[in-house]
Amino acid sequence: MTITHLQLILAANSGDAAIAKLLQGISLPLVQENEATFLFEAGDAEAVFLQHWVFGLSSRIPFEKLGETSWWVLTLAFPLNSRIEYKIGVRQNGVEVWLHDPGNPRIAHDPFGGNSVVQLTGYVEPEWSLSDPETPQGTLETWSIPSRALGNERQVRVYLPARFRPNRRHRLLMVHDGDDYLRYSRLGAVLDNLTQRWEIPPLVVVLLNPQDRLREYGADPRHAAFVVEELLPEVERRYPVIADPSARCLAGASFGGVASLATAWYYPQTFDMLLLQSGSFAFTDIGLHTRGPVFDPVVAFMNKFRQSVGKPARKIYASCGIYESLIYENRSLVPLLQNAEVQVKFEEARDGHNWENWRDRLRNGLTWLFPVPLWFYYE
Amino acid sequence: MPATSRHPEHRQPLLLLGEQREEPRLQQALERWKISGPVGLIAAGWEEDEFEDEWVRSAVQNQVVNSQLYELADRMFAEDPEVLALLRSRQDRLRELREINQVQVDRMCRVIRELMRRTTQSPAVQEALELTARQIREADEQHLQRVNEVLQEFEERIAPLNRPAVLTYRASVLERLQGCETLLLAGGHVGVLLNRLELSRLLTFLPLPVIAWSGGAMALGERVYFFNQMIPHATGEMELSRRGKGLYTQMQLFPRADERLKVNDRIEMALLAQRVAEPCLLLDHASELEWDGERLVNCAGVRFLQEDGDVVEWKP
Numbered sequence: 257m258t259i260t261h262l263q264l265i266l267a268a269n270s271g272d273a274a275i276a277k278l279l280q281g282i283s284l285p286l287v288q289e290n291e292a293t294f295l296f297e298a299g300d301a302e303a304v305f306l307q308h309w310v311f312g313l314s315s316r317i318p319f320e321k322l323g324e325t326s327w328w329v330l331t332l333a334f335p336l337n338s339r340i341e342y343k344i345g346v347r348q349n350g351v352e353v354w355l356h357d358p359g360n361p362r363i364a365h366d367p368f369g370g371n372s373v374v375q376l377t378g379y380v381e382p383e384w385s386l387s388d389p390e391t392p393q394g395t396l397e398t399w400s401i402p403s404r405a406l407g408n409e410r411q412v413r414v415y416l417p418a419r420f421r422p423n424r425r426h427r428l429l430m431v432h433d434g435d436d437y438l439r440y441s442r443l444g445a446v447l448d449n450l451t452q453r454w455e456i457p458p459l460v461v462v463l464l465n466p467q468d469r470l471r472e473y474g475a476d477p478r479h480a481a482f483v484v485e486e487l488l489p490e491v492e493r494r495y496p497v498i499a500d501p502s503a504r505c506l507a508g509a510s511f512g513g514v515a516s517l518a519t520a521w522y523y524p525q526t527f528d529m530l531l532l533q534s535g536s537f538a539f540t541d542i543g544l545h546t547r548g549p550v551f552d553p554v555v556a557f558m559n560k561f562r563q564s565v566g567k568p569a570r571k572i573y574a575s576c577g578i579y580e581s582l583i584y585e586n587r588s589l590v591p592l593l594q595n596a597e598v599q600v601k602f603e604e605a606r607d608g609h610n611w612e613n614w615r616d617r618l619r620n621g622l623t624w625l626f627p628v629p630l631w632f633y634y635e
Numbered sequence: 636m637p638a639t640s641r642h643p644e645h646r647q648p649l650l651l652l653g654e655q656r657e658e659p660r661l662q663q664a665l666e667r668w669k670i671s672g673p674v675g676l677i678a679a680g681w682e683e684d685e686f687e688d689e690w691v692r693s694a695v696q697n698q699v700v701n702s703q704l705y706e707l708a709d710r711m712f713a714e715d716p717e718v719l720a721l722l723r724s725r726q727d728r729l730r731e732l733r734e735i736n737q738v739q740v741d742r743m744c745r746v747i748r749e750l751m752r753r754t755t756q757s758p759a760v761q762e763a764l765e766l767t768a769r770q771i772r773e774a775d776e777q778h779l780q781r782v783n784e785v786l787q788e789f790e791e792r793i794a795p796l797n798r799p800a801v802l803t804y805r806a807s808v809l810e811r812l813q814g815c816e817t818l819l820l821a822g823g824h825v826g827v828l829l830n831r832l833e834l835s836r837l838l839t840f841l842p843l844p845v846i847a848w849s850g851g852a853m854a855l856g857e858r859v860y861f862f863n864q865m866i867p868h869a870t871g872e873m874e875l876s877r878r879g880k881g882l883y884t885q886m887q888l889f890p891r892a893d894e895r896l897k898v899n900d901r902i903e904m905a906l907l908a909q910r911v912a913e914p915c916l917l918l919d920h921a922s923e924l925e926w927d928g929e930r931l932v933n934c935a936g937v938r939f940l941q942e943d944g945d946v947v948e949w950k951p
Contacts, residue, residue: 421683423709425723500727631861631874633680634822634850634890635656 259286261293261331268323272297275327284359285374290336292374294319294344295359299326301346306330307354308342309608310579316345337378338606339613340579341371364612366440373612384453385615387445391452392418394444394461401490405481406472411465412487414495415444417451417458421496426460427626428497429505429531430483432473432512434463440611446618454633455619456626460495462487470550473511475518475557484523502570505529505625509614511536513574514554520568521561528570529625533614534577537585558585565596572600573621575614577607646928647838649855649882652848653890653922653936654822659694660921661819664846668817673697675815675843679704679831680823680850691819700815704831707807711834715800718793722830725789729782733874736778743771744872744906751902768909775875775910779858782877786833801834808835818843822850822890825861826876829854838880845882849890852918855882860911863895864903873907883926885913892917892938901944908940915940916949 259278264286267274279295286293296304296319304319319328334340341364343354356363357372364373375381394417402409413434420426437443443461450456464483466472472479483506492499506527508516513535520527538551539558545551572593576586583604590602601624607613650664665674674697678685685705692699712719746767750760795801812818818841822828828850832838838845847855862873889896897903898917908915916924917938925933931951939949 419683423712423719502730630863630895632824632826634825634853635654 260288264293264322264329268325268327272325272327275322275325279359282359283361284357287374287376289377290338291331291333292340292376293329293331294342294357294374295322296328296344296346296357297326298328298346298348301328301348302350303345303347304328304330305345305347306332306342307345308340309610310334310340311581311583311608312579334376335606336376338376338579339379339608339616340374340376341608341610341612342374343371364440364610366611367436371610376606379606382616382619384449384619385442385446386449387442388449391445391448393448394418394420394451396444399494401487403482403486405478405486406467408467410467410482410487412491413463413465414491415447415459415461415463416495417447417460419451419458420460421458423496425496425498425503427457427503427505428462428491428495429459429507429622430462430464430487430491432464432506432508432515433466433469433510434461435465436611437509437614438463441615441618443615443618446615446622450619450622454630455623459626460491460497462491470511473508473515474550474553475514476553477518477522479515480519480522483519484526488526501525501528503528505531506569507531507533507621509533509535509611510609511554513537514557517561517568518557521557521566524566524568527568530569530572530574531621531625532572532574532589533617533621534580534582534609535574535586535589536582537589538582539585539588562592565592565598567596567598570599571625572598573603573624574600575603575605575617575621577609577613578604579607580609582609647842647882648844648928649924649926650844650846651852651855651883651888651918651922651924651926652846653918653920654849655694656690658920659690660923661691661694661846661848662696664923665695665697665817668844668846670817670844671697672816673700673814674817674819674846675700675702675812675841676819676821677702677704677828677832677837677851678821678823679708680821680825680828680854681705682824682827684823691821695819699819700812702808702812702818702837704808704835704837705827707804708831708834711800711804714803715798718798718800718834721789721793722834725785728785729877732778732781732785733876736774736875737872739774739778740771740872740875740910743767743774744910747771747906747909748902751905764909771910772912778875779878786877795834805835805837805840808837809840812837812841815841815843818845820845820847820851820854822848822853825850825854825859829859829877829879832880838882849918852888852890852924853879855880856886856888857881857884857913858887858911860887862889862907864897865895873910883924883931886924886931887911887913887915888918888924889915889940890918892919898946903944904940904946905942905944908942908944914949914951917946 267278306317319330322329360372362373504527506516513532856879859876859879921936923935937949
């Protein structure tokens, strides 16, 4: 059911009960084409605002009181197909809290707890990312490996596809922040579904998890040494994977994207494929960067990389949300790689720096990087 | 019309069908050939799912004997790991050759597309188009020659007659299919299917009539092309893999065309037709092609891809 602005105003004139009745059974915010109307009941609040992460818009956009009711309202226009994560900020007695939208059951989870989500007209949650009880599921194995490079022991999780066969050789995907990809991007269901449909080959997927993420993933050569000199040989010893760069892909999002690119750059001809999602590829052409000290090693690496791209991989799939502050850096990467004769597929989405954006691009990325099975199967 | 099959020793009749799993027409095919005895099923293309053949058994009234071509090959590999090692090394070399062919062909296909999109098709453009199409076909032919050299070298290196494991494999398959009146050749992974057919030499040692569908029908032709223009962000061109079994000639089959080809895109279809040079036939669900061992004798429900990219009903 669609509620028009006029209906809302008429209900507001009749008071809280009329609005409650109008909104009964309706999910918020109200979406019509490219407009989203956010509603929040907080009669005695001093202010209500929309807290979001759309780069380019003010990050706090105030609601207005809806007539004499206890409801607050805000209507915003976004491009069609957009997917926006947000929280509702409420200031009461001088104290400000951020809440999930109580009228919106749609929550995107992430390591920080999650956000409410508004999907504008045209956005469709991909069916291939949904867990299907009929689809055979892969299994997870966990083991540990001592790392001299990192100076401690690391736990590694490995996804083996339902079609895993010990007597066959498999392609290898290594994923930074692997457990987060499983939890927040449904990587397990995505792999199960795409494998079942023969859109990707049965992959052995190594899930990496950092201990000191921003340091290790910030282009740290010790992390690269761990991945290439310690973990990769151990994976090849334990599993029937094709021991060849052409069958290896390194993946990651945000700082995980930096870790992937840096590892491939420090060790060229190790990974032919990279999947880079919203990489934190901050750089400076001149002067200092303004992203804070945690980015110092990243900027140093990216500046070096941009001076001498080399050939970190043969094929790179990169994606970024256009509502991210990193869109400029990601767009800037593309011509650089193309000039280095790297085969690049770059995709932009009307989304932000979040796990569901990365989830939604996985099919395009993985099928482009691993285009094999459907070639061979003619049932 | 087609001349003869490539292998003079192969004269088995073939019935080539579109996909069968959804609404099988295998029973009608067997009745047409008046086959009432046991039939052998070759489902090596299904790999580890080779034994999931219940739908075939329920689609025909005949006794179905699963050849276990894939499973028995795995046992052979376990018994003689060197065969598997040599096979893998061969596959790595073939993969490299395919990639090289792709790089060569990709560039030429881009040229053809660009020329075809020109609004004026002058004689000069036509000449350039024909030249580029010829270059693609030459590149494909060279690729096939290199592939054949690799396959030949593999054959010499495994020396099957001196390998008990290979001989046992071949004998086991033949023993299983003893008494079968015809072979049902399923699709699946066409590369794996061809590998197992070659390792077992099944079609040479047991030249029975064959009813083949989808990928199974592709494997019996002269050349095997891999194609799919519908994968998200499909990359690269149709890929020439290798020679098939050569049991029929002068036609190239494209099963599940509506799912895998942009049949309404005249430029893409024209490009495909010009690359292949032989008649490109779209093998739909109800398609049937009957080959009597030397020539095509029946054809129904088959679409034909014209050189100009139009798809029409085929009347050979």
